[in-house]
Amino acid sequence: MHPALSIILFTTFSGLGYGLAAMLGLGLLDPANIATKLAHVLALALISAGLLSSTAHLGNPQRAWRALSQWRTSWLSREGVMALATFVPLTWSAWLAVIEGRYYWLPGLLGTAMSFVTVFCTAMIYASLKSVQAWHTRLTPACYVLFAAAGGLVASAFFAACSAALSPLLPLAALVVLAVAWWVKAQWRARTRELSPLSTPESATGLGYLGRVRLFEKPHMTENYLTREMGFRVGRKHAAKLWKIALAAGAVVPAVLMLLLSAMGPGGAGDVAVAAGALLAFVAGVLAERWLFFAEARHAVMNYYGGE
Numbered sequence: 001m002h003p004a005l006s007i008i009l010f011t012t013f014s015g016l017g018y019g020l021a022a023m024l025g026l027g028l029l030d031p032a033n034i035a036t037k038l039a040h041v042l043a044l045a046l047i048s049a050g051l052l053s054s055t056a057h058l059g060n061p062q063r064a065w066r067a068l069s070q071w072r073t074s075w076l077s078r079e080g081v082m083a084l085a086t087f088v089p090l091t092w093s094a095w096l097a098v099i100e101g102r103y104y105w106l107p108g109l110l111g112t113a114m115s116f117v118t119v120f121c122t123a124m125i126y127a128s129l130k131s132v133q134a135w136h137t138r139l140t141p142a143c144y145v146l147f148a149a150a151g152g153l154v155a156s157a158f159f160a161a162c163s164a165a166l167s168p169l170l171p172l173a174a175l176v177v178l179a180v181a182w183w184v185k186a187q188w189r190a191r192t193r194e195l196s197p198l199s200t201p202e203s204a205t206g207l208g209y210l211g212r213v214r215l216f217e218k219p220h221m222t223e224n225y226l227t228r229e230m231g232f233r234v235g236r237k238h239a240a241k242l243w244k245i246a247l248a249a250g251a252v253v254p255a256v257l258m259l260l261l262s263a264m265g266p267g268g269a270g271d272v273a274v275a276a277g278a279l280l281a282f283v284a285g286v287l288a289e290r291w292l293f294f295a296e297a298r299h300a301v302m303n304y305y306g307g308e
């Protein structure tokens with residue numbers, strides 16, 4: 001699949017925003033601190049920026065509102081409805097923290113639950129597609145939710161460090177969730193590598209009884225939507241190298257820095273820089289992971305275009 005920059009940015013930054021909002025909803029940070037107030041604002045900004053970037057991939061962005069009416073059957077519509085509904089408790093919590101400097105459990109817990117449900121709906125847009133065999137697994141929503149939680153914990157550790165109120169348990173929790181998230185992603189990738197295509201040129205054309213089917217002539221003389229969006233190819237060596245980069249930046253570096261942050265304790269010299277480094281590395285790793293998520297996926301329609 002074509003790894004569109006708008007979708008990569010959307011899934012990465014909105015996931016980070018929802019993860020941070022979910023952790024804030026649990027009351028992990030003191031709402032009286034300036035850093036916590038900024039965290040609420042940043043979470044809403046990341047979610048808004050991510051959702052806006054996703055509209056750049058639409059053919060007619062001005063008609064995006066129509067997708068909200070299909071929530072009974074479409075995961076894309078459910079995601080849109082949940083995203084709008086989740087703004088209510090998140091904005092409520094942000095108002096209480098930024099303006100009144102206090103935490104209230106009702107909007108906080110509602111925002112946490114609805115944030116994870118929204119991320120789940122985003123993941124199900126891809127997991128529900130039987131035509132993309134690599135995505136059609138329960139591991140896809142598990143990866144999305146776990147990455148959102150891991151990003152939220154790493155970001156929370158950063159803002160706690162900025163307030164000199166970092167509990168050693170917070171970076172340790174981030175370390176555990178990071179390990180689980182990347183382990184599940186590794187399982188997802190291993191499954192993809194072992195897949196046997198359910199749809200082949202032989203089954204797609206119904207000519208398999210004659211033997212191996214080869215493309216005699218392209219269906220179109222020029223590029224069209226299908227070849228542009230679903231005909232992207234990435235070399236195995238390039239993908240393997242990028243996976244190592246994603247794993248190093250998104251898993252190893254943040255995990256080591258979170259462990260170091262836990263050992264340093266609250267108010268330690270340089271803990272803000274360490275936490276910032278962990279957050280930036282995690283974001284870079286997830287960006288690479290999301291690029292591979294799309295670039296390595298094979299759509300069944302490419303059977304008609306000579307896809308192997």
